[in-house]
Amino acid sequence: MIEILSRAALASVQDLGRFDAFRWGVGLSGAMDPLALTCGNILLGNEDGAAAVEMQVFPFSVRFEADTLFALTGADCAAMLDGVPLLPWSRAQAKAGAVLRLDHARDGRWRGARAYLCVAGGIDVPEVLGSRSTQLRGAIGGFDGRMLREGDRLPLGRAAGESRGTEIALVPPGLALPLEADGLPAVRVLPAAEYGRFTPASLDAFWREPFRITPQSDRYGFRLAGPGLEPVAPMELRSHGIVPGVIQVPHNGQPIVQMCEGQPSGGYPKVGTVIEADLWRLGQMPIGTRFRFLATDWDGALAALDERQAWLAEVRRLADLLSARSAAR
Structure with missing residues (x-):
């Protein structure tokens, strides 16, 4: 106990x-x-x-x-x-x-x-x-x-x-797998279904400007403050399935990233999804952190996952080696 x-x-x-x-x-x-x-x-x-x-x-x-x-x-x-x-x-x-x-x-x-x-x-x-x-x-x-x-x-x-x-x-x-942009921590994002329904100017700001994690953030979702995302035309969507990492955009234009306890369905439009390999980075950012979104594609997301798995395999190898040496003393 x-x-x-x-x-x-x-x-x-x-x-x-x-x-x-x-x-x-x-x-x-x-x-x-x-x-x-x-x-x-x-x-x-x-x-x-x-x-x-x-x-x-x-x-x-x-x-x-x-x-x-x-x-x-x-x-x-x-x-x-x-x-x-x-x-x-x-x-x-x-x-x-x-x-x-x-x-x-x-x-x-x-x-x-x-x-x-x-x-x-x-x-x-x-x-x-x-x-x-x-x-x-x-x-x-x-x-x-x-x-x-x-x-x-x-x-x-x-x-x-x-x-x-x-x-x-x-x-x-x-420290072993750093990811930064302009000196700020960063996470990689895949464009989502409604990505093309936001104005080009607001999408440009989404990639170019930093966002801040607000105090209204928890294990359910991270509410962000930064450049507002503006739709080309009003959007009304039926509720549909979502997963951790999905970046929803409510009517005020300030993104919400679904985290591990996020609901399994929602009706806000989706501008992107934080890739699985980078969700741990976001989960370790304290309230108030300023960070950047980096665009990636499907191949980039899979490569990032492979990199993470290769690092874990090396951790496992080193832990087994050091444990064997420690036990032999």
Whole structure:
């Protein structure tokens, strides 16, 4: 078990998402940064999608009730285990009774907005519709279908295989796979169905000017502030299926990017879709971040996904190599 000691809000149990429930109107959910969650599980020898704790308000503290191998990924939050500093994107061993504290995310070349606590064996809450992820809308999955609170005690699964040894660390993907435009973070976008129904001038500004993530943003969607998108003529659409990454344009012209807990249908026109390979980048941008959209095509989107998978394969190779060396000492 691990016990939540913090009163900080917006922490939840997440895995890689509820992929087979769209047919019933249940959204994907899952980690806002699936790359961070996957890397944490690789460090521990877990299945890639083992459930973890996603944290986005700090400071945040937990107590380990038994000896536990764990990994921290995502935002660099100056983590300390019983007062001893830990490396970001690393794994470490906690003794029974040890307290892990994460402070506010540190400024640096790559800051991040969300941190992930993965444990050997994963967080062992029940699966609901094929996933352990928390979806607040409908109170589905996770720990009683809600955000975590002080005093909650989370059960841990049985660790697979032999121990992976002690502390090792990775280079964060924000540094290993950088993507910027004019000195700002960026994400790549595929034009969507209604792209050609906006004025050329507003589309030009969409690609040329930065957008800012507003405080009216959460796991459901990121509301942006920037150059307004103007339709050539008024558009009225029937509700239709949408997925995370879709960029909708309401009547005020300010885009909304659907995130992992976004609804599975909507009626606003769509100007584009953030490609799957870059959604983790957006999920790690703090409120107030200014960023750019970069145009890509289908081949570019597939190449970006291949690049991400190749990087994960290298992470897996290095983690296995370092674990073998650590265990042999």
